[in-house]
Amino acid sequence: MKTCKILGKVKIYREQLANYYFITVTSEAQGESSPKDLSIIFDEIASYCKEYKLIIVHERIFGSESMHMLITDIRKESYEKNGIDCRSSFTYVNAVCVKNEGLAGVHIQAISTDKYNISSINGLDGNIVGIKWSNPDCDFLSLHSVHSNNFDASLYDQTKEVFYNISKLLGREGINFKNVCRTWIYLDHILSQYDDFNKGRNEVFKEFGLITSMDSESDYEKINLPASTGIEGGNIYGASCIIDVSVIKPKTDKINIYNESGVLQNSAFRYGSAFSRSMVVEDKTNNTKLLYLSGTASINKTGDSVFIDDIQGQIKTTFDTIDKLLKNNNLTLSNICEGTVFLKSPAYIDCYINYCRKHNLSDMPFIVVVADVCRDNLLFEIDATCVSNLDY
16 A cells, blocks of 8 residues: 655655565755754654564665765664664665755665564675565565775776675675666766776676577567666765665565566667666565566667657656556556656756646656766656556
8 A cells, every 4th residue: 555644845655565665755845955854754764664663675865965974864863763773774875956955865665574584784894785584485685885995997897896796795695696686776977987887787797697699689588687777876985886786586486587678668788788677576475566667768669769859758758668568567657666767957857747747647756866867868767666466
């Protein structure tokens, strides 16, 4: 069941499906986020987790670089006050907010503490970087802000190192990189970095056995690569990129995982980007379906950007593409439980708001930030997670 609590200019969306809980906070406040407002937001998150006995397994905070310390300090205070483990890892994305200097929003995935065996994951430096939770059917794992510490290296070399670091962390838990279902990749200067990033990622994925020879056109659509977002976003470490990871390793046939390219686009690997348009996870034990939607923009079946210099055309094309992909899986836009909207310019916010009003999408759990997409001619992108009950 999806609910929305409104606190002034802040909306807090909550959705539960079986043992999964999704919380998204969005802010449309004008001016700088105040400590009082931030405390209210994180107190709400913490009290909800406390009431339902939840543990946070994935948390992404989108906020201004200048507000990082204030936001994370208030988060820590609110979580400690409510008995929430504030040592748990999270990702802070240095984001350009559309209307304010401060907090753009928060995405959280949480689980019931009494339904899983839960353990923390220490990073290569000994700090907590993620969490693993398991039940008889599946092992789940999430990692936050994995990055290279070799800041003077080229982006190509940093890219390879960060994927090697992810593989090492997974290997400690008996998990193969092939079990990665979703990555969120934030590059600090994506327009000048994306080609080198793709080269590094492709090379490592070949080493990992994710990419093999393509003997026919249909092989491109069958290739099982993680769903992914690759977008502009700074970080607090000084690295060229940070990566969040979601892993699902089935232990029984109750879990079914497959990729889905949709109707209006083909596999992104046809033009050299190693990710799936979406990954679908069906859980027959809990009768649930989860779809990780990759960052989606105004790109056609042949991989070309369309509606150049036309923000309204790009917004419509993006939503149409997402809508048809979801319907291919018996889902609709109403099944989105968390999402992020990326605008190339804050000047596009009114076009986005008007489109949402016209199509009854104003109450979607979307955080909106300003960021460059992977191509300079793309003005708009959306990524999302969707949940529903299985259809039999």
